Amino acid sequence: MSEKGVSKRKAKVSQIPYAIVLIVALGAFINFLYSKNPNIAVALIFGLGFGYILQRSRFCFTAAFRDLWLTGSTSLTRAVILAIALATVGFTVIKFKAFLAGAEVIPGNAHSIGAIGIPLILGGIMFGIGMVIAGGCASGTLMRVGEGFTMQMISLVFFVAGSLWGVHDMTFWSKLNVGVPRIFLPDTFGWAGALLIQALLLLGTYLAAIWWQKKKMGSTE
Amino acid sequence: MKEYRLDCLGEACPIPLIKAEKKMETMAVSDVLIVMIDHSCAMKNVPEWARKQGHNVDIEEVGDGEWEVIIEKVK
Amino acid sequence: MKQFFLRISENEIYQRLFKNPFTYVGGAVMLAMLNTLTLAFTGNGWGVTGAFGYWGAWTLKLVGIDVSTWASFASESAQKTLAGGFLADGVSVRNLGIILGALLATLLASQFKFKKIKSVRQVVAAVIGGLLMGYGARLAGGCNVGALFSATASLSVSGWVFAACLLVGGYIGSKLLVKFFM
Numbered sequence: 001m002s003e004k005g006v007s008k009r010k011a012k013v014s015q016i017p018y019a020i021v022l023i024v025a026l027g028a029f030i031n032f033l034y035s036k037n038p039n040i041a042v043a044l045i046f047g048l049g050f051g052y053i054l055q056r057s058r059f060c061f062t063a064a065f066r067d068l069w070l071t072g073s074t075s076l077t078r079a080v081i082l083a084i085a086l087a088t089v090g091f092t093v094i095k096f097k098a099f100l101a102g103a104e105v106i107p108g109n110a111h112s113i114g115a116i117g118i119p120l121i122l123g124g125i126m127f128g129i130g131m132v133i134a135g136g137c138a139s140g141t142l143m144r145v146g147e148g149f150t151m152q153m154i155s156l157v158f159f160v161a162g163s164l165w166g167v168h169d170m171t172f173w174s175k176l177n178v179g180v181p182r183i184f185l186p187d188t189f190g191w192a193g194a195l196l197i198q199a200l201l202l203l204g205t206y207l208a209a210i211w212w213q214k215k216k217m218g219s220t221e
Numbered sequence: 222m223k224e225y226r227l228d229c230l231g232e233a234c235p236i237p238l239i240k241a242e243k244k245m246e247t248m249a250v251s252d253v254l255i256v257m258i259d260h261s262c263a264m265k266n267v268p269e270w271a272r273k274q275g276h277n278v279d280i281e282e283v284g285d286g287e288w289e290v291i292i293e294k295v296k
Numbered sequence: 297m298k299q300f301f302l303r304i305s306e307n308e309i310y311q312r313l314f315k316n317p318f319t320y321v322g323g324a325v326m327l328a329m330l331n332t333l334t335l336a337f338t339g340n341g342w343g344v345t346g347a348f349g350y351w352g353a354w355t356l357k358l359v360g361i362d363v364s365t366w367a368s369f370a371s372e373s374a375q376k377t378l379a380g381g382f383l384a385d386g387v388s389v390r391n392l393g394i395i396l397g398a399l400l401a402t403l404l405a406s407q408f409k410f411k412k413i414k415s416v417r418q419v420v421a422a423v424i425g426g427l428l429m430g431y432g433a434r435l436a437g438g439c440n441v442g443a444l445f446s447a448t449a450s451l452s453v454s455g456w457v458f459a460a461c462l463l464v465g466g467y468i469g470s471k472l473l474v475k476f477f478m
Contacts, residue, residue, distance in 0.1 A: 012406070013285060014301035019403035026396065033383070042337060043386035047393015048400065049330050050342070055401035057323025058265045061440035063234065065459075065466035070235055070474075071242065071270050079320035080445075083328045087449035090332025091341065095450070108341045112447045114437045114454030123435025124443075124458045126428045128465015131440070132473055134425025135233035138344040138439035141426075142391055144233075146398030147261060148286075148410045151233055155422035155429075162430020163345060164352030170368040173435055183453035194451050201456060219273040231414035236478060259409055261402070265317055286402070286409030 054143045062131045062140055072216020074209035081209065085202045088195075096191060109184055117180035119173045134159075222251040229258045230287070237263040238270055241292070245276075248294050256290040257283075264288045305406050315405040331446060338386060341446025344394075345433040347387040350377055421477045436461075 026048070034041035053059065064076040095106045114120055131137040134155040136144050141159060144152035185194030214220050227244055229237035241256050248254060256267055264280060267290045271278045277293040304310050318326075331342045353363045363369065364378045382388050402408040413419060433439045436458055438447065444462065447455030 012302065012305070014298070014305040015285065015403045015406040015408055016301045016304055018408070019400060022396070022400055022403060026400070033389070037384065039338075040383065040386055040389050043390040044393045046330065046334055046337070047390035048397035049393075050327070050390070051394035051397025051399075052401045053318075053323055053326045053330065053397075054394070055261070055398040057318035057320060057326070058262045059320060059323035059327060060234070060262055061444070062466075063262075063266065065462045066235060066470055067238075067266070069467050069470040070239060073266075073270060073273065075269065075320055079324040082321060083324035083331075084445060084448045086325060086328035087331045087341075087445065088451070090328065091335055091446075091449040092451065094332070094335055107339050108335050108446070108450055109452075111340045111343060111346075111438075111442065112450035112455075113452040114443060114447055114458070116454050116457050119435040120437070120443075120454060120457060121461050123432040123437075124461025125465040125468070126432030127436060127439060128432075128462040128467075129469040129472065130425040130428030130430075130432060130465075132425075132466055132469025133421045133477060134429060135235075135421070137429065137441075138348075138433065139394060139441050141429075142344070142394040143398040146395040146400075147402050148399075148408055149233065150411060150413045151418045151422050154413075154419060155426040158423050158426025159345075159430045160348045160351045160355070162427040162432075163348035163434055164356070164363070164430075165427070166431040166434025167349040167352070167368045168363075168366055169431075170434060171366075174368075181453070185451040185453065198448075198451055217273050219275075221273055231411055231418075233418070235473075239474060239478065259411060261407060282407075284409075286407040 050139065051143055051146060054139060055147065060136070060140055062135070062137045065128060066132045068209070068212055068216075072213055074213040075221070077209045078206060081202055081206050088198055088202070092191075092195065095186075099186075099191070106184070113182050113184045115177040115180050115182050117177045119176055222253065223249070224253045224255065227254060227256045229256055229260075229263070231259065232263075233260055234262050234266065238267055241267055241290075242270070245271075245274075245292065245294060250294055250296060252294050254292045254294070256292065257287070258290065259287045261286065264290065268292075314401075315407075327445075328449075331449065335446075341442070341450060343387060343438055343442030343446060344391055345430075345439045345442060347385060347391055348430060349434065350385060350388065351382075353378055354382060417477055421473075432465075 030041050030044055033044055060076055064080040067073045068077055098107050136152055141152045141156050145156055185197055210220055227240055237258050244254055258264055268278045268280055271292045276295050279291040281289045283289050334342045356363055377385050436443045443458045444455055
């Protein structure tokens with residue numbers, strides 16, 4: 001059946017030569033960055049890795065929160081839960097080691113332990129609506145810019161504009177974050193308790209995702 | 222059996238998926254739907270959705286970054 | 297020469313290595329590993345949108361508007377980032393890397409195609425969606441990566457609350473999309 005469906009077949013061109021040019025250019029760019037600041041060169045390499053993986057696996061955080069409403073599919077929802085579960089293991093090793101070493105500040109916590117207040121809730125809902133309409137979240141938008149989507153290029157410009165607008169208004173919103181909790185689970189429940197709660201949350205959401213897809217699509221694939 | 226074409230070139234996720242879903246509802250068993258896409262994520266999620274629904278699916282790369290997802294309705 | 301590259305492109309082993317999509321599970325495993333390495337190397341989990349406010353500030357500076365005096369930019373680290381510029385900011389350069397990494401992946405797969413805007417509706421969606429994401433990410437202190445992926449993996453309750461809000465937003469967004477942007 002694959003034969004009759006195809007009407008016009010375009011002459012294929014290999015884009016490998018362009019890829020080789022890009023690799024050479026990237027090598028020169030990394031070298032240039034390294035000479036100025038090795039950390040920045042490493043940052044570019046990490047970015048290339050994230051972009052490459054996102055594109056090749058078609059990993060999409062947006063679809064994880066969208067497709068369950070549209071078609072009932074939760075395959076990406078479950079993939080995100082799996083990614084969180086695995087990263088939890090890696091993150092906890094790093095954080096626990098720092099804790100054992102008596103570190104005053106646990107690595108990454110300054111950025112990652114967010115205030116649980118009205119701004120978080122409002123921001124989360126706004127972000128959820130925006131990413132579905134624009135067809136990609138932050139990482140997804142960047143990835144699709146690289147793939148040549150004009151729509152996501154426009155979206156990125158306004159993402160930046162919205163960010164600056166948000167930064168401007170944060171003087172107001174940050175007042176609502178005064179006195180609200182910032183909870184790092186091990187602080188409240190100890191490390192064992194924190195990991196148990198995390199495991200239950202991950203398992204619970206994973207099972208819920210399987211149940212949801214079975215209910216909506218009749219398939220557990 | 223009939224053959225339908227759905228032009229989703231230039232459409233971003235999840236629009237090809239929703240359009241295919243709507244079109245499939247109007248089709249009879251053994252009809253074939255050809256979804257034309259150029260969105261690299263849709264070439265994965267449209268076939269995946271159709272397989273989960275139990276249909277026969279085939280993907281053809283018809284050009285650089287362009288695909289045709291061929292779905293045969295089986296139920 | 298053209299034929300030579302075409303033959304490589306169509307070689308089965310090449311396709312398996314550089315063309316055929318990874319599974320979602322494979323992507324999840326690799327992203328989790330890379331995010332852990334990011335925390336180990338930089339002292340912070342992976343984040344994306346934190347840099348976008350600076351991108352806006354730098355762009356405005358190019359046209360002569362100075363926003364570095366805003367109260368939200370008052371912190372020492374923000375001032376340092378603003379003064380240092382794009383190529384001195386790790387998060388900004390990493391974001392550039394995401395764009396170029398995705399471009400490289402598409403070129404290696406011979407799947408690059410410049411996708412033009414198809415309708416006004418797409419422009420409207422991109423503008424509204426972009427603004428909502430930008431503003432929302434600043435309120436929430438991050439996006440699906442910083443406020444969700446890195447936060448939940450950091451055993452932070454805020455990550456799970458953000459996830460619940462995304463579910464609500466995803467529901468509203470899906471309804472709006474089907475109604476107005478199809």
